[in-house]
Amino acid sequence: EAQVTQNPRYLITVTGKKLTVTCSQNMNHEYMSWYRQDPGLGLRQIYYSMNVEVTDKGDVPEGYKVSRKEKRNFPLILESPSPNQTSLYFCASSADSGNTIYFGEGSWLTVV
């Protein structure tokens, strides 16, 4: 079954404690990306990757890092989380720019 899997699904953490949200897809997709969804602001793209070792900033990259060492994985790293990064995060993948985008179930992150 085609899947985009995110972990953890729910996390409460403290300000400044580094955390990583993992994302994995089983469809051999080249394009992967991360979004955050906030009430009133909709979905905003954080980072995206066109292929292995190729990443680029989206609209709201500040405070986040990503890496793409293998095709299937695209972790989102918060080096020093702050309360304004409390949000619902989604990972997504697509075969390429012309294809359907598949989303993970989302990761609820609270930073206190």
Add this chain to the structure above:
Amino acid sequence: KQEVTQIPAALSVPEGENLVLNCSFTDSAIYNLQWFRQDPGKGLTSLLLIQSSQREQTSGRLNASLDKSSGRSTLYIAASQPGDSATYLCAVFSSNDYKLSFGAGTTVTVRA
């Protein structure tokens, strides 16, 4: 920067009525436009993908049109059912920078 707008923000209709959801975007340099459905607290499910060279796509009771030159897309849902109640989002994949930009969504309630 691509701006995507969805009107109306919310819609409530009796069961059986047809739904019309609108999406507009500012930059016509796109690969495609997708319509998604999101249930509360859940991920996004792709409904229809329209390539930039296409005018419309159909799937069951759903039909989406695309007028790239005027920067507009419309999602029609025929004979609405209570199960259609959800938030519907449109997203455009820009060909300039490979970014995916979302509208804020239209929240639909279908009354039984």
